[in-house]
Amino acid sequence: MTQELIRLSKRMVELGLCSRREADELIELGRVTVDGQVVDQLGSRVTTEQKIAVAAATMSIHKQPDRVTLILNKPAGYAAWPEAEGQSWLELLNNEHRDAQDKTGFVLLKKHLPHFQAPCGLDTEATGLLVLTQDGRLARALATEHEQEFLLWFDGELSADALKQMNSRTKFDGVPLKPYKITRQSDQQLRVVLRAGAPEFLPALCELVEIKLRSCKRIRIGRIALSSLPESNWRFLQGNERF
Template identity: 40%
Template sequence: MNELVRLSKRMSELGLSSRREADEWIAKGWVKVDGKVVSELGSKVLPSQKITIEKQASAEQSRKATILINKPVGYVSGQAEDGYQPAVVLIKPENRWEEDKSPMKFHRDQLKSLVPAGRLDIDSVGLLVLTQDGRVAKKLIGETTEIEKEYLVRVRYTKPGKLPDADLQRLNHGLMMDGKKLLPAKVTWQNDDQLRFILKEGRKRQIRRMCDMVGLKVTGLKRVRIGNVRLGNLPEGQWRYLRDDEQF
């Protein structure tokens, strides 16, 4: 606890900001350490020192948008690729859900630096989070995230009979991917052809690959929850703002 750490790193650890935000605020003189303004980039602090931010920083942060979208099939989560459009193109006034209760008003600046906080495959649908807020991105995709993600997955068994209970248990815990053991999951049958997956990690095409390992073919995949935030009745292809009373 007596080792010096970069101020921006410490601010990120405390959940005050992302590292990039921290550097911007430090340069603007909006950060105080033990009551004194620190404006030099690369400054270091002790973990025991008190860090506070000016009201301007809080106000700037509160204006940053976090948007929930019900992504349809055929859109990629991030940058355009292979001729497919990114989900961000759906964020326009005419696609805003009419039942969105947020008082935020849409303006084009909200599309700047709006990044996906986690992936959703091109052939998957459901809840996708796009945010300008580095704290949200870190919480959802950081290395130490504990946030659950819930999926409804339609499957077809490619072998005779039904999926053995032992293979269902393997889906819950025991599979390896890319030479590394997967974290425990919660996988249960919802009906004859639909599974519910609850994961705390998100490797590329993880659910499809997990199912493949036990002889299941995924025919549909929908993300319905991230942490405490649910897709709910948000229509496919439409979006809404994260409300002030919602926490992942």
């Protein structure tokens, strides 16, 4: 006769191992074993005959800040806003894409994911540094105060006069632009430094001088640079890092 399967978290509560709330956290942290094998998938099911144990904590979730901030090297095709077309960056927030150099010891639980904001957006096809934070105050500061740096690759000819024209715009869609500076890096590459705001006007600037924007990559926000973080990887912001 086949034994009935019940949710692992429910069985842990029945055995008095933890509370219902704690069960899901312990499972996600990889601290639960079933018959000696680690089970870290929420919704897993077990029989009443299987041996369930909880390993001693090697790190404490309570040692990390109440509101954490991540940086992600967003690949093309992933949307920075929930309402935008394309795959969501939420799909990358898992242990598979966590950078090996992240030594914070912090943990990321699925129940925390809806609380992240991406205050400095990127177009779906743009790549590079995306900041994801649970800190509302930091989100507001990032959206209004901090300098951003981009690299643009383009097709076409760009004269000195055309570059000067790109730097002369003061409004975009009737909205005043904050100060920005565009410099040439090579025949087909530009460097853009702008003060806060999202970079939606960059494709329009390229179109203005009849060059085609091929790709856009953000490499820095404030004092935080993308550096060597691999594409699609993310890491927690360390305690000594400031924008």
